[in-house]
Structure formats: structure tokens, C-alpha cells
Amino acid sequence: MSARTYHVHCAAEGCTSRIGKGQLFCKDHYFALPRALRDDLWAAWRRAMEVYRVNMTRDEQELRNRAYQDAFRACVEHLRSAPRTDAAAMSTVAIAATGEPVRFVEGRRL
Ligand SMILES: [Zn+2]
Numbered sequence: 001m002s003a004r005t006y007h008v009h010c011a012a013e014g015c016t017s018r019i020g021k022g023q024l025f026c027k028d029h030y031f032a033l034p035r036a037l038r039d040d041l042w043a044a045w046r047r048a049m050e051v052y053r054v055n056m057t058r059d060e061q062e063l064r065n066r067a068y069q070d071a072f073r074a075c076v077e078h079l080r081s082a083p084r085t086d087a088a089a090m091s092t093v094a095i096a097a098t099g100e101p102v103r104f105v106e107g108r109r110l
Contacts (some may be wrong), residue, residue, distance in 0.1 A: 012074070012079040013067065029079055037075050044071035 009027040010017040017026035024030075029040070048068035051061045096102045 011076055013076065024091055025075070025079075032079060032082055033075055034078070037071075041068075041071045041075055044068040 008018060009015065010029055011024045012026070012029040012094070015026060015029060018022050019026055019109045024041075025033070033041075044064075048064045050056075051064055
């Protein structure tokens, strides 16, 4: 498992949902992750990606790749023990000017 691995299916154990290039988890599993784990994962991913752009020592490269793998594993471990959360359950509902309810997840309209 490295930062270069390209997943076709959600990385959560037992999940067969197809995902797009550059994604690790399906929407439901992604939103089942606590915010802190998601933030850790992407911070570690960005740092691991710099390995290919920035000159750095081999030790530093390995450190970053390992940090990313650890963050990724923490997410998979969490999902193994946590119930799958419907993305809609993570949303907040606002009322539009028309009186229609509008769902948002982390500032993005569903
Ligand atoms: Zn999934």
C-alpha cells in the first residue's frame, strides 16, 4: 500500500462501492470518518505527494510515505469498528428563500 496505489473500489473492508481516481473511500465511508482522521489523512497525503516534487532525503521520503500509510490505516481501522454513515446523515439542513429545505455537507450543497 503506497501513496501511488490507485483504488478502483472503496478501501473500507468489505465495501465494493466503486470510486473515482484519486479517491480512497466511497462517499458514505468517507463521511463516516471523524473529521480529525480525514484531516490527518489529507495532510499526510499532501506531504507524501511532495516526495515527488521536492528534493528530499530518502529517510524523509520514507518517513512521509509511512506517515501517510499510518493515517490511511487509521481510517480503515476506524471504519472496521464504526457503523457506516449515510452521507445525508452528516448534512445540515437550511431553508432556502423558496421555503425548500437545502442540505449541506461541510459547506457543500448536496
Ligand atoms: Zn465504502
